[in-house]
Amino acid sequence: MSSVHELDANDPLRHFQEQFERPHGLIYLDGNSLGMLPKRARERVQHVVTQEWGQQLIRGWTDAGWIELPRRVGDKIGRLIGAPAASTVCADSTSINLFKVVSAALALRPDRRSILSTADNFPTDLYMAEGATQMLGKGHRLVHVDAHAIVNTLDADTAVVMLTHVNYKTGERYDMADISRAAHSAGALIIWDLAHSAGAFPLDIAACDVDFAVGCGYKYLNGGPGAPAFLYVAKRHQAQFEQPLSGWMGHAHPFAFAAQYAPAAGIDRYLCGTPPVISMSALDASLDLMLEADIGALRAKSVALTQLFIQSVEIRCAGFGLELATPRDARKRGSQVSFRHEHGYAIMQALIAAGVIGDFRAPDIIRFGFAPLYNTFADADTAATRLADILRSGAWQAYAKTARRTVT
Numbered sequence: 001m002s003s004v005h006e007l008d009a010n011d012p013l014r015h016f017q018e019q020f021e022r023p024h025g026l027i028y029l030d031g032n033s034l035g036m037l038p039k040r041a042r043e044r045v046q047h048v049v050t051q052e053w054g055q056q057l058i059r060g061w062t063d064a065g066w067i068e069l070p071r072r073v074g075d076k077i078g079r080l081i082g083a084p085a086a087s088t089v090c091a092d093s094t095s096i097n098l099f100k101v102v103s104a105a106l107a108l109r110p111d112r113r114s115i116l117s118t119a120d121n122f123p124t125d126l127y128m129a130e131g132a133t134q135m136l137g138k139g140h141r142l143v144h145v146d147a148h149a150i151v152n153t154l155d156a157d158t159a160v161v162m163l164t165h166v167n168y169k170t171g172e173r174y175d176m177a178d179i180s181r182a183a184h185s186a187g188a189l190i191i192w193d194l195a196h197s198a199g200a201f202p203l204d205i206a207a208c209d210v211d212f213a214v215g216c217g218y219k220y221l222n223g224g225p226g227a228p229a230f231l232y233v234a235k236r237h238q239a240q241f242e243q244p245l246s247g248w249m250g251h252a253h254p255f256a257f258a259a260q261y262a263p264a265a266g267i268d269r270y271l272c273g274t275p276p277v278i279s280m281s282a283l284d285a286s287l288d289l290m291l292e293a294d295i296g297a298l299r300a301k302s303v304a305l306t307q308l309f310i311q312s313v314e315i316r317c318a319g320f321g322l323e324l325a326t327p328r329d330a331r332k333r334g335s336q337v338s339f340r341h342e343h344g345y346a347i348m349q350a351l352i353a354a355g356v357i358g359d360f361r362a363p364d365i366i367r368f369g370f371a372p373l374y375n376t377f378a379d380a381d382t383a384a385t386r387l388a389d390i391l392r393s394g395a396w397q398a399y400a401k402t403a404r405r406t407v408t
């Protein structure tokens with residue numbers, strides 16, 4: 001078996017590491033929550049602030065192309081998720097975009113009343129779907145089922161299936177093609193949340209005939225804290241529905257300043273207000289970097305990193321009560337590894353103090369995200385060693401009774 005140093009030396013993506021700001025001595029395994037800073041995103045923000053905002057001022061909307069950013073960035077994300085041009089826009093947050101697409105999907109299935117999702121879906125997805133159904137006031141209901149029972153629960157009342165492709169806690173990746181096909185066979189529509197998929201591995205949402213998709217810009221897409229999100233609508237649905245957040249940026253002619261709303265013809269009607277130019281520019285620059293990578297190589301490295309980490313942790317931490325929550329079968333996992341432990345919060349705090357950043361999801365999950373553009377095999381190996389040290393020494397006990405931080 002190759003040593004971790006050999007694996008790093010032979011990594012076809014190794015030249016991407018120097019493209020990121022790496023805090024000295026830190027092992028960062030939280031790119032599934034907030035991606036690292038690409039140097040070119042920092043340079044781009046500097047340029048946007050000093051040259052475009054600073055010098056061009058209002059002219060920047062046209063001269064620096066700010067007004068085109070939602071489409072331009074959307075198309076770049078589209079290339080990563082297998083969407084044709086003009087079917088993805090960058091806008092708002094994932095939560096807001098979910099509201100738009102849930103409303104659209106329900107309107108396209110007017111005779112059906114149920115939305116199928118999973119109780120362990122990311123909470124905002126469930127909250128937004130509930131909010132949309134309450135606002136519609138037409139007796140829709142959100143039904144929670146186990147992800148593996150979705151296909152058998154579909155019936156003539158299912159309007160839409162709304163799932164997160166990679167479970168944010170366990171890292172389990174669901175079969176997009178199979179579930180989308182089953183939803184369509186039952187006459188329902190499918191919405192995928194790609195928050196933990198986009199930028200982590202190749203996706204082909206057009207081939208899977210996906211109806212709607214949303215996802216975050218700040219995780220594997222490295223767009224920065226609070227980066228704008230994205231939204232995909234299959235071309236066949238774009239003109240079928242006027243989404244309820246009918247802001248002026250979704251108007252056919254925003255600068256006609258008409259008193260009446262008239263939606264833009266295509267995907268633009270899913271925009272709402274003025275784009276956040278600085279943060280969208282950072283995401284734009286980060287995407288340019290990501291699009292230089294061979295996405296197949298990205299997936300191969302992600303599988304190898306997660307495999308190595310699982311093996312190393314299971315060997316070195318045996319007997320300390322960690323239970324693997326992520327599927328062992330690489331085909332069924334995203335780019336993260338999670339373990340359960342009753343003292344997970346304290347263990348993660350001790351690990352962070354030891355220079356390895358992952359995160360904790362209540363009640364008992366410690367998560368490690370592997371971003372193949374900047375994580376190394378040495379990162380995975382050292383993180384497993386430090387985790388074992390903490391368990392063996394009991395260093396985590398110092399954190400067992402401390403108040404939990406707001407963001408875990």
Ligand SMILES: Cc1ncc(COP(=O)(O)O)c(C=O)c1O
Nearest residue numbers: 093094095122124164168193195
């Ligand atoms: C699956 C999933 N969906 C949505 C979100 C968050 O959405 P928003 O950007 O609206 O906060 C997250 C955040 O971690 C997530 O994991």
